[in-house]
Amino acid sequence: MSHSDEPEAASKVKSAIAEVPLHVADGFMGANFAADLCSFAAANEAEFKRAVVTRPNVARELDLATRRSFTFEGDLGELGERFLERVRGAGLFEKLAIEPVENPHHEFLLSAHRDDDFFTPHTDITVSDNRSFLGYDRLVTLTYYAHVPGARFAGGELVMHGLFGRGEPRVIEPANDRLVAFPSFAPHEVRKVAQPGAPFAEARFALTCWIGRKLA
Ligand SMILES: O=C(O)CCC(=O)C(=O)O
Numbered sequence: 001m002s003h004s005d006e007p008e009a010a011s012k013v014k015s016a017i018a019e020v021p022l023h024v025a026d027g028f029m030g031a032n033f034a035a036d037l038c039s040f041a042a043a044n045e046a047e048f049k050r051a052v053v054t055r056p057n058v059a060r061e062l063d064l065a066t067r068r069s070f071t072f073e074g075d076l077g078e079l080g081e082r083f084l085e086r087v088r089g090a091g092l093f094e095k096l097a098i099e100p101v102e103n104p105h106h107e108f109l110l111s112a113h114r115d116d117d118f119f120t121p122h123t124d125i126t127v128s129d130n131r132s133f134l135g136y137d138r139l140v141t142l143t144y145y146a147h148v149p150g151a152r153f154a155g156g157e158l159v160m161h162g163l164f165g166r167g168e169p170r171v172i173e174p175a176n177d178r179l180v181a182f183p184s185f186a187p188h189e190v191r192k193v194a195q196p197g198a199p200f201a202e203a204r205f206a207l208t209c210w211i212g213r214k215l216a
């Protein structure tokens with residue numbers, strides 16, 4: 001490559017990384033699974049706790065200015081197995097152009113966003129000072145959305161941001177039975193949900209599954 005090619009080559013790299021890969025699959029699990037997930041969440045309402053955040057040197061912290069929602073960190077039982085079975089056959093690493101990992105680690109989080117809940121822009125990775133907290137490096141984030149028919153909520157869109165503030169934000173509705181997959185390093189946010197007075201059972205439920213590589 002001649003010296004004069006460099007500026008153009010550099011700008012290609014920058015535009016290539018401004019938009020990160022994203023895969024959206026509607027009807028990913030089927031209506032029965034979505035309904036089962038909503039029933040499971042409703043039956044376990046008492047086990048949902050205020051969501052926490054991780055930051056350098058702090059493994060878990062309540063920070064309601066950054067993240068406001070409720071999360072269930074217990075065992076999902078057969079729902080987790082059903083989900084993973086479908087994920088394994090879906091070629092999601094390939095769809096995101098990420099090298100698949102042998103024997104990956106999976107982590108689940110079931111969340112409920114209710115009235116006024118949100119998650120400000122963030123990435124799902126841990127680096128340097130907080131890398132050891134999880135015991136694995138997150139590579140792929142999956143979010144699967146479910147809510148009961150007629151759930152009264154507005155907002156709650158997932159917004160994918162370009163890297164370094166570049167590119168156009170991509171706005172994805174949390175449609176029932178929709179899967180969204182993206183590299184865990186991608187900045188994203190959950191816009192505020194509005195559902196004044198709605199019961200827990202009508203929350204915007206999301207099953208997040210992180211797939212990653214175990215730390216050596
Ligand atoms: O619920 C969503 O749409 C995404 C949640 C999220 O970003 C997370 O749990 O890290």
Ligand SMILES: [Fe+2]
Pocket residue numbers: 122123124188
């Ligand atoms: Fe996230």
